[in-house]
Amino acid sequence: MxxxxxxxxxxxxxxxxxxxxxxxxxxxxxxxxxxxxxxxxxxxxxxxxxxxxxxxxxxxxxxxxxxxxxxxxxxxxxxxxxxLPNQQGASIEAGVIKKQRLTPDIIRLVLEYQTPFNFFAGQFVNLKRADGLTRSYSIANIPKNDNILEFHIRRLPNGQFSSWVHDELEPGAQLTLSEAQGSCHYLSGRAEQPLMLIGTGSGLAPLYGILADALAQDHSGPIHLYHGSRDLNGLYFVEEMRELAAEFDNFHYTSCVSGDASESDHVKGRAHDIALSSIETLKGWRVFLCGHPEMVNQSKRMAFMKGASIADIYADAFHVMQDKK
Ligand SMILES: Cc1cc2nc3c(=O)[nH]c(=O)nc-3n(C[C@H](O)[C@H](O)[C@H](O)COP(=O)(O)OP(=O)(O)OC[C@H]3O[C@@H](n4cnc5c(N)ncnc54)[C@H](O)[C@@H]3O)c2cc1C
Ligand code: FES
CATH class of the missing domain: 3.10.20.30 (Beta-grasp domain)
Incomplete structure (x- = not known):
């Protein structure tokens, strides 16, 4: 011992x-x-x-x-x-300025920070509340000069942090942020490369940021975004995505429902199955996978089998804390 x-x-x-x-x-x-x-x-x-x-x-x-x-x-x-480290990287204070319901289970949380903060849309930060409870959330917006960060937070049954955000956190409250982490974000440089974005639930948050960044940086290659949910209630930003797809010729959006979606205009099935079966080869593509860990792991394997290079697969699995009990 x-x-x-x-x-x-x-x-x-x-x-x-x-x-x-x-x-x-x-x-x-x-x-x-x-x-x-x-x-x-x-x-x-x-x-x-x-x-x-x-x-x-x-x-x-x-x-x-x-x-x-x-x-x-x-x-x-x-x-x-x-x-414990005295100063673990940057530690930034931010205030809640908006809370908006996107689906029955997902809230859009908008924070404003006061001190300089560098990030790429799609990276994640650790949000810490006053008693020290800390969880990771992905950034859904691109940096502008407005000191704003946007998150999409899904309520997990009995989840400590997500339930607190949904039920108790109100505009005016303060949170502490870590520096932005992770490599799941858009990088300019290969503007013609086709992009495949696949996400489930609040996994749309980083993809939304990555898409906004790619479009803002004039990405010219095709961009395919597949967003999936078990039921109709889990999809959000559908109209906004369809409007973007109408505006940008190179952007293609598919909303998918794996459960009962009869009489809806969404595709029936799991987002990653539909996305990956619709393309013959992913050779030369850049692939972004965000959301449920099982979906992310399966899709990584499938994307690799379809020809995507490992270096071109970016993934953020929304792992939740594993309680030994
Ligand atoms: C890189 C990264 C990025 C992420 N980005 C996002 C994002 O953008 N949006 C988002 O919504 N989430 C995101 N997540 C997930 C997020 O960090 C949290 O894990 C999630 O919100 C759950 O936290 P919680 O405190 O609400 O749940 P927890 O309290 O951690 O509980 C997690 C689950 O375990 C169960 N549980 C807890 N205790 C017990 C117990 N004693 N016995 C049995 N079961 C138990 C709970 O019911 C719950 O379902 C991300 C995760 C990572 C790693
Ligand atoms: S790396 Fe997340 S708790 Fe240790």
């Missing part, structure tokens, strides 16, 4: 435990979100031994060199003395 020392206290880490699990069990407050090594909310630093390499995957090399690691995926290989 390994020991974890933090400040004046030392705790035993059980063989199957992560550093995060040990510290939370001992009531040490460590910010956390996805608990799967993705959101980087649980960043910590080792003050003695190097952390296992598997706990540093995805961290900038400068952070790796300074022995930063992700506590939620760190199973210590030897005893560790650890600390």
């Amino acid at each position: 390994r020991s974890i020392t933090i400040g004046e206290s030392t705790f035993s880490c059980q063989p199957d435990e992560t550093v995060l699990e040990t510290l939370l069990r001992e009531n040490v407050k460590v910010p956390n979100g996805c608990r799967q090594g993705l959101c980087q909310a649980c960043l910590m630093r080792s003050l003695d031994n190097s952390p296992p390499a598997s706990a540093q995957v995805g961290l900038k090399d400068t952070l790796q060199k300074q022995k930063y690691f992700l506590a939620c995926v760190c199973r210590p290989e030897r005893n560790m003395t650890v600390a």
